Amino acid sequence: MKNKLISTVLAIFFLxxxxxxxxxxxxxxxxxxxxxxxxxxxxxxxxxxxxxKDANTGSEVTLQNSEVTEINKEEFKANTKKE
Numbered sequence: 001m002k003n004k005l006i007s008t009v010l011a012i013f014f015l016x017x018x019x020x021x022x023x024x025x026x027x028x029x030x031x032x033x034x035x036x037x038x039x040x041x042x043x044x045x046x047x048x049x050x051x052x053k054d055a056n057t058g059s060e061v062t063l064q065n066s067e068v069t070e071i072n073k074e075e076f077k078a079n080t081k082k083e
Contacts, residue, residue: 025076028052029067037061038080042068055080 028037028050039052051062055076 025071025073026052027069027071027075027079028063029069030063031065031067036079037063038071038076040076 025040026038026042028039028042029035030037037052038055040055041053043051045051045062047064049062049064050066050068051060053059054061056079
């Protein structure tokens with residue numbers, strides 16, 4: 001019971017960290033189409049999906065199968081022409 005509680009608490013902190021931290025920059029690859037998205041905010045959805053706002057188009061995107069890579073500000077700016 002104690003291990004389950006600790007695991008649950010750690011999972012909650014992890015999810016809060018992903019959704020609350022707006023300071024990171026991410027390259028997100030849709031593994032089913034190989035399309036790349038760039039964002040500075042990710043939200044983890046139920047079932048392992050991720051939700052993001054694409055910095056290039058402004059579109060809200062939800063991906064079931066994705067590969068997320070944290071990138072630096074310079075790489076983000078080079079791929080989005082944004083600051």
